[in-house]
Amino acid sequence: MEEKTSELYMLIFSLKESRQEIIKKSLEENKDKIISNSGLKHLNIYESLRGDADIIGWVSADDPSNILSFLKELKTIIDGKGEIVHSFHSIYQRSPYLKNSLKIEDQIQNSRKKYIIAYPMSKSNDWYLLPYEERKRIMDEHIRTAMTDPNNKDILSYTTYSFGIGDQEFVVIYETDSLYSWMKVTEKLREVEARKWIIKETPILTGIRI
Known part of the structure; x- marks a missing residue:
């Protein structure tokens, strides 16, 4: 019997800071708390190489309500200090063209790519x-x-x-x-x-x- 793959909800976003690195520091210092409060599977934070954004974020969760909880907390963090520039929602499922693709949860949790x-x-x-x-x-x-x-x-x-x-x-x-x-x-x-x-x-x- 084919293994049933549960959904994993994703959000990729970018932010522009109006005050230098205040949002970045807040996300770094409160990362574990944000993950716990929002019920996320993971939260990765990156410094953006684009000129129109300072921060890129990548989050995942088992339910879209957890993504919504994160967005509400994120908007509280950035209130008056910056704005969301890009925001892309998606759902992970195994590729129909690959027979043995790795479980994405394992890959994300084990990865430390730069x-x-x-x-x-x-x-x-x-x-x-x-x-x-x-x-x-x-x-x-x-x-x-x-x-x-x-x-x-x-x-x-x-x-x-x-x-x-x-x-x-x-x-x-x-x-x-x-x-x-x-x-x-x-x-x-x-x-x-x-x-x-x-x-x-x-x-x-x-x-x-x-």
């Missing part, structure tokens, strides 16, 4: 009109190209889904210890057939773990 790259993504309507076997063939090439690239030595990937709950269809999240390696793998993936159906993958949030 960088995060996250962005919303959508595909054209024509993609979903292709037969499943054709889509699988195309995605197999994409996955094989990424997995066999010599620069892909440490990159962890998480494809999460936003159909009907956000302005995008997916939120794609990566962790790595080398932005150069990530850039080279991404460059190689521009050559695969699956690129023809991608219509959105911005804004890209890149940050350094605190």
Whole structure:
């Protein structure tokens, strides 16, 4: 019998601080308390490499009400000190194109990678009109190209889904210890057939773990 995968709800967000590092310090100092109070599975905080944001956050929970509790607490923390710039909701499920993908909870909890790259993504309507076997063939090439690239030595990937709950269809999240390696793998993936159906993958949030 196929194992039933429970949902894991995700939120990727970025913040702009109006007072230097006050929000960052508050999130750092109260991280464990915030996780406990909101019922989160995890909370990772990053310094943003974008000019329009100072902080990137990544949280997960078993229920969307926990994400809402976190957002309420976050808004209290940032009140008068900054603003939310980006906010992307999604739900994790195992990829239909991978047979033995690792449980995301284990991967997140064990990871200590330095960088995060996250962005919303959508595909054209024509993609979903292709037969499943054709889509699988195309995605197999994409996955094989990424997995066999010599620069892909440490990159962890998480494809999460936003159909009907956000302005995008997916939120794609990566962790790595080398932005150069990530850039080279991404460059190689521009050559695969699956690129023809991608219509959105911005804004890209890149940050350094605190």
